[in-house]
Structure formats: structure tokens, C-alpha cells
Amino acid sequence: MLTIDRYKCGYCGACVGVCPACALELVETWLEVSDDCIECKRCTKICPAGALALMEDRS
Numbered sequence: 001m002l003t004i005d006r007y008k009c010g011y012c013g014a015c016v017g018v019c020p021a022c023a024l025e026l027v028e029t030w031l032e033v034s035d036d037c038i039e040c041k042r043c044t045k046i047c048p049a050g051a052l053a054l055m056e057d058r059s
Helices: 014-016 042-046
Strands: 002-004 024-025 030-034 050-056
Touching: 002 030, 014 024, 014 042, 042 050
Parallel strands: none
Antiparallel strands: 002 050, 024 030
16 A cells, blocks of 8 residues: 655655556645555655655555
8 A cells, every 4th residue: 555644745746657557646735546556666766755655454
């Protein structure tokens, strides 16, 4: 599951442009992740603020 640290995110949109699944979208002043996320980690690598992280499911 992709998590977003909203305090770090500057809403630059860099992650939106690299997402191969088009799972990220800037909506007004929020970044939203859809269920289409394939957890490729491209967005976590491109984010200049380090606001995105992939968390493992612990269930």
C-alpha cells in the first residue's frame, strides 16, 4: 500500500507523471492514490520531498 506524508508532499506532480498505472492524481490540494496502484515504487524514487512510501501489508 502506497502512503503519502501530506506534511512533506509539495504537490509538484512528479509522481503523477511517472506512474505507469495512472494510479496517482492531484485533486485540488491533495494527492490521491487509486486501487490501480501496482506498487512499482517509481513514484517513491522520483519524489523530491520523500513524501511517498510503500508499506507492506502486515495482515
